[in-house]
Amino acid sequence: MVKSRPPRVVLSKVGLDGHDRGVKIVARALRDAGMEVIYTGLWQTPERVIRAVADEDADVLGISILSGAHMTLVPILIDLLRQEGLGDVLFLVGGIIPEEDIPKLHEMGVSHVFIPGVSLDNIVTFIREHLPART
Amino acid sequence: MSESASPFEELHARIKAKDRRALARLVSRLENGELVDEVRSLCPPHDSMRTLVVGMTGSPGAGKSSLTAGLIGHLRQQKKTVAILATDPASPFTGGALLGERVRMDYDPADVGVFMRSFSSRGATGGLSESTADVLRAVEAFGFDVVLMETVGSGQDQLAIRDLVDVLVLVLTPAGGDDIQWEKAGQMEAADLIALNKADLPGTDFAIAGLRAIFELSPQVAPAIVKTIATKGQGLAELWREIELVGGRGSHHPRFGPARRLLSAAQRELRRLFEKEESSNPVVADLIERFARGSQDEHPLARDLLKELSRVEPVDPSTTHHGNG
Numbered sequence: 001m002v003k004s005r006p007p008r009v010v011l012s013k014v015g016l017d018g019h020d021r022g023v024k025i026v027a028r029a030l031r032d033a034g035m036e037v038i039y040t041g042l043w044q045t046p047e048r049v050i051r052a053v054a055d056e057d058a059d060v061l062g063i064s065i066l067s068g069a070h071m072t073l074v075p076i077l078i079d080l081l082r083q084e085g086l087g088d089v090l091f092l093v094g095g096i097i098p099e100e101d102i103p104k105l106h107e108m109g110v111s112h113v114f115i116p117g118v119s120l121d122n123i124v125t126f127i128r129e130h131l132p133a134r135t
Numbered sequence: 136m137s138e139s140a141s142p143f144e145e146l147h148a149r150i151k152a153k154d155r156r157a158l159a160r161l162v163s164r165l166e167n168g169e170l171v172d173e174v175r176s177l178c179p180p181h182d183s184m185r186t187l188v189v190g191m192t193g194s195p196g197a198g199k200s201s202l203t204a205g206l207i208g209h210l211r212q213q214k215k216t217v218a219i220l221a222t223d224p225a226s227p228f229t230g231g232a233l234l235g236e237r238v239r240m241d242y243d244p245a246d247v248g249v250f251m252r253s254f255s256s257r258g259a260t261g262g263l264s265e266s267t268a269d270v271l272r273a274v275e276a277f278g279f280d281v282v283l284m285e286t287v288g289s290g291q292d293q294l295a296i297r298d299l300v301d302v303l304v305l306v307l308t309p310a311g312g313d314d315i316q317w318e319k320a321g322q323m324e325a326a327d328l329i330a331l332n333k334a335d336l337p338g339t340d341f342a343i344a345g346l347r348a349i350f351e352l353s354p355q356v357a358p359a360i361v362k363t364i365a366t367k368g369q370g371l372a373e374l375w376r377e378i379e380l381v382g383g384r385g386s387h388h389p390r391f392g393p394a395r396r397l398l399s400a401a402q403r404e405l406r407r408l409f410e411k412e413e414s415s416n417p418v419v420a421d422l423i424e425r426f427a428r429g430s431q432d433e434h435p436l437a438r439d440l441l442k443e444l445s446r447v448e449p450v451d452p453s454t455t456h457h458g459n460g
Contacts, residue, residue, distance in 0.1 A: 034230045057162065
């Protein structure tokens with residue numbers, strides 16, 4: 001009998017960005033929604049994040065960026081995900097992202113961008129509805 | 136891969152070819168209760184493998200993760216490959232978990248000689264998750280030189296790890312309580328080695344004297360005590376030397392006897408059956424309902440539950456594979 005697996009979510013802060021209150025609140029909300037949250041901590045390089053996604057066999061990658069470096073870091077992360085054969089991982093970005101960048105991030109391959117003011121329920125629901133199917 | 140290969144044969148071939156993604160995938164499937172029989176029949180048991188399996192246990196905050204992280208660097212300098220299996224607690228209320236072990240693990244992401252995986256205890260209470268023994272077999276089949284296993288880190292009698300490791304390191308701190316804590320039964324008796332971490336705190340020498348005094352009065356072989364300061368990398372080389380010594384001569388603590396290990400296996404099987412039947416079996420549902428009403432002693436109900444669970448098919452035939460057994 002196959003048990004339903006709790007979604008595994010890697011949450012990370014990439015680059016020179018020391019603000020982690022937001023990502024910790026999201027981590028708590030996902031945990032309380034029954035997910036397994038792997039938090040990597042601050043100041044991660046894209047390579048480290050992708051390594052965590054691969055070894056942890058995560059379904060979801062959530063990146064919190066409040067430094068303004070999203071247009072630089074997100075394409076690197078997307079490239080690495082694809083190189084590692086992790087293109088099916090649900091990729092979410094949260095943080096202070098200017099409105100005009102959001103469509104560009106979607107185009108790069110980000111599934112959703114959560115900006116300040118979004119409800120935690122909203123994030124939980126989005127993940128549940130968009131979890132990649134795994135065999 | 137050809138379509139005729141079973142999912143496990145395909146994964147097993149990739150694992151033997153050192154495909155890390157395949158290992159990551161297999162670990163997930165074992166955690167979900169899949170491919171368990173296949174791993175048990177195809178991956179050799181620990182006693183026939185050359186991997187040194189080291190357990191790290193102790194209270195939350197004692198420094199298990201930091202010491203583990205320090206040992207990774209030390210082992211990689213010696214060109215030893217290492218897998219880290221770290222367990223954090225799951226919420227008994229929601230099933231969710233926050234797995235924070237990676238925060239302290241600082242290794243080169245390009246280094247394929249390191250594999251780190253975080254586990255939720257998923258409701259198991261022995262300090263590890265139910266699937267750990269099977270995961271360990273898969274990881275050993277991959278061919279790591281060393282496996283470092285970390286427990287949830289709560290409590291004094293969470294010794295599930297003792298059965299799975301060659302060397303058990305108990306991590307204590309000078310601030311970990313007075314010597315009455317140390318007199319209590321459980322982890323102190325099971326440890327092969329003690330790492331007294333945070334050894335720059337006041338009270339370190341007093342703590343060591345206290346520990347030595349306890350073991351002098353005890354018939355058991357005294358474990359070596361190594362002073363460490365994980366955050367500064369101090370004592371790691373000595374800790375590893377002691378670990379290898381125990382690994383070489385064998386632990387003075389025999390694994391729990393066959394009776395107890397069989398009971399643990401039965402408990403795992405019971406939990407597996409219960410989870411399988413919980414939502415679909417009307418007899419089980421009725422027992423839960425009667426228990427919820429609270430008017431009855433629970434033990435007869437529990438016995439009825441056991442009867443019902445042993446009546447149903449113990450192994451789902453669709454997940455059993457008798458190819459190469």
